[in-house]
Amino acid sequence: MKHIVLICAGGFSTNILATYIRKEMKEHEFDGDIKAMSEWNFQGLRQHVDVILLGPQLSFMHEEISRKYQGTGTKVAMINMADYGKMNGKRVFEQILNLLDE
């Protein structure tokens, strides 16, 4: 069971994207769950996560969060701007699979 977390400022736009990704997950019978949350709620998260994806508007936090999770096995990456804007669940799901394969 893999845990995926999407973060943006308020947890709103990632929430929309998460709905599309969830559809992909179901189609591919992916064993895992996906949560979207605000940067604020993320700070209080104490659960293990396999992949953390950041919305492009939070690029300034990428480095800090990557550093925090260095060596823990948790993958941290940014979501591509165009995929994010077009709410392309398919492409982001592929990104998640690639990150898990690394």
Add this chain to the structure above:
Amino acid sequence: MSIQDKMTGFFDKLAPTVNKLGNNVYLRAISNTMMGTIGPLMVGSIAVLLLAFPIQGVKDAIAAIGLTPILAAVNSVTIGGLALYVSFLMAKNLVSSLLNEDGALIGALSLMGFLIITPLGPLEGGGNGIPTQWLGASGVFSAFIIGIITAKVYELFVKKHITIKMPESVPPVVTKSFDSLFPAMTLGCIFMLIRLLFQMTSFGSMHQFIYSMIQAPLQGLGTSLPATLVFGTVAQLFWFFGIHGTNVINPLVQPLRLALDTENLTALAAGLPLPNIIGNAFWSINTWGATTLGLIFLMLRSKSKQYREMGKIALVPGLLGITEPLVFGLPLVFNFDFFFPYIFNNVIIILLSYFLTAIGVVARCSGVQCIFGLPLGFHAMVGGHWTIVVWQLISQLIISPVLWYPWFKMAEKKKVQEEEAFTEAD
């Protein structure tokens, strides 16, 4: 080198500074603290709205069942007690990002510090009371500073391993419990000393000192119309380069604006005229969705297929004030075709709103905080007056499309040519 390359180059140079600003632990703690106060603020806002209910019959009914004094008391400990929540949350949030621990205990110490510094006074009917004067908006800066002092002192203890040396015969359990109490006792002494020192000055208390020397001047400066326009422009510039500008700017201005909103709420509860035009609610209502909804409408009926598709994806989020699909999908980020409207439409609407409010056509905002994610129009209802709702609808549905139109037409022409060339090449 074109202007566009120059701008991009300039921003690339600026980027590390922006990153630092966005990641600054103190600014982030301030921002998270303000978000944490939303709960008590909403409860207080409902109490105020009931107290100042525009229909006399409802007001009378509330008074008849004896709810009026309770609502007033709720107002005093929520909106009127804002600084108490800030003092707790600020230290808690700061400790959790500085040391990656929960920080709730340190939040309690900060609250203790805030109360030690607040001058307790005798009540007329006997007994002692904490004057509510400093517990509300006017004590917010003081609360931030006390939160920072508390968190930093605690950090010092943890990082330098400051402990009391006990004789070896003392059991370790006892030593440990003393260790955890040491920061608390030290902080107690520090805050007592601060209180003593300020008592000897003409200010009388640290709260008064911070209010007069820091908060009042900053509030005047940071929430003036020119400053609001500048902050609005800078936030949009950040967005243009793909960074959540509102989040970067908010910690700097939100506490100031929120203080003005609570002044309005306090006046509303007391039945007095509202003192401020600009506040956090004014800002949220009038910069709704960065005024991008007009562009979405134009795109829905565009000659370009790509624009029509994008408009469809962006419409529902757009009606809820969520702009990311448009910002990153169209995109508006790094898109010089839409540079001017994206940066300056907000500012134009703010100017119009300020003017209309100043001449009394649109009412002043009650100070109740907006709930993000509510649909257009409903979002503005917290303003507390129908003119504010109507103005949000007019500015978003009529003025915004007009402001985007010329830029949209130019970009559309280019897009359609591209699409035609593409099909011909097929």
